[in-house]
Amino acid sequence: MQTLILVLDLVGTFVFAVSGAAKGVTSRLDLFGILVLSFAAASAGSIARDVVIGAIPPAAIGDWRYLAVSVLAGVMTFAWFPVIHRLRSAVLVFDAAGLALFAVSGAQKALEFGLTPVMAALLGMLTGIGGGMTRDMLVAEIPTVLRTELYAVTALLGAAVVVAGHVLQLPSTGVTIAGAVLCFGLRVIAIRRGWHLPAAEPAQGP
Amino acid sequence: MQTLILVLDLVGTFVFAVSGAAKGVTSRLDLFGILVLSFAAASAGSIARDVVIGAIPPAAIGDWRYLAVSVLAGVMTFAWFPVIHRLRSAVLVFDAAGLALFAVSGAQKALEFGLTPVMAALLGMLTGIGGGMTRDMLVAEIPTVLRTELYAVTALLGAAVVVAGHVLQLPSTGVTIAGAVLCFGLRVIAIRRGWHLPAAEPAQGP
């Protein structure tokens, strides 16, 4: 089980890093910039979570495997960008898997550090979406997650399942799987159906 | 007194959250993005302060009321944007009140955690302006506070009064009120008179 979680966590890191590297390529960064975006997209969410809950040094900085996977993803994307670009629908599905995993593992770590249930769910969401937000801000764009699609909400729901299970003292393996499946499933359906949240209409103002 | 401070603090949070949500609406974010900007505008300053002084977890994350007030402000702004937009002069005055409160309470917390007087005053200012800076950066704009109007300086002066009172061992309630009144008064006058700091003239360069 422990090994399975580690493998899934590294898969999530890899996919997020690919999304960062692809953004770096399309923003015409150089190889160093692409690797920075790989690492930021994969790890900024969990670093922000660890800093505010006091888990110092953050796991993404203390464990070399996350960095190694990010660099590998960045170099592969740099070398074979046309292939990655052609596979972008598949990358979206893997990204949904990464989001699900990061959301549930983020919520669980926040609970372990004594955060309140509501904040643990939000920090789970932050773990899932913080990397993509940082990736977009590094290339001076408004983070996609703030504008379009049903993305953060699926992470929040997945994290909320983990937190609810903790409050109700259900077995943690089961609720973790349930939370991840819920987030992943909702996200994939949202991609297929084009679900999104409402936006306000600024032109209504006088 | 304690209750009064809490009420004022939550009023400040509410007004800053409204400013974040309004920026989210005019930047055409979706509902989730608007709520993120509400919370960021209200809490990013105090979170940054708490992280650098070592107050972990930050108050804005450990206490659910700040989040609840931010979400409430965000949803109201989303639903009634035309009304908020029409009341924007009044919002500016409340914003001055929020700035004053965050500046003095930020300075006081930094003093409690043993920061030097100069840095405590600057962290008071950061508590006041950090939320607005984060709000603007999240929508890929240069923070307003860096460009126009007398804003940060009023927060710095209010925080400096608190710090000076602490150094001179004056009663803290009195200096806190004096600092907040000074910041609020200066800010309102600056809005009325259009006061601003000088900017350099880059065209002078060869």
Next chain:
Amino acid sequence: MQTLILVLDLVGTFVFAVSGAAKGVTSRLDLFGILVLSFAAASAGSIARDVVIGAIPPAAIGDWRYLAVSVLAGVMTFAWFPVIHRLRSAVLVFDAAGLALFAVSGAQKALEFGLTPVMAALLGMLTGIGGGMTRDMLVAEIPTVLRTELYAVTALLGAAVVVAGHVLQLPSTGVTIAGAVLCFGLRVIAIRRGWHLPAAEPAQGP
């Protein structure tokens, strides 16, 4: 020796602060914004390092001299921008010196706090480049270091020399000097020769 390091550290702070202030002037910020960019360019890298390694409060916030030097550099740049602009080639060489110093001192501090060798080298690099990245993000631009020139890599190599010396238990004064000289030398040659890293070609995608 200790005094020499402090002097060099403050020189690095001064030069980085000048680069921040110059960016503030050309981005048409007001005097407050220019001072914020001075301090951010000089100190954001070391603050980020100190937050993730747990050195709270960060040195740049606990020691008033870094702030004083930043403000001095900002005011001078504001007052005499044409002069600074004319001296920009010399400023680039001093910037290389600042980069070298920050990279080696950043790596050493990370080692003292028990980070792994690879991460200590990366945190040394972050100490060197984090200020410039923050400076650019504050004016809503893509950080230069992600796009052009050989900059971060020279900092990484300098920091790597310090880390390698630590692993091999060589005398720390010697490896620090060697790391700084390597970084400075490479950076100056890179400026002269226009060396840069490859960028990917997004147009290859279908």
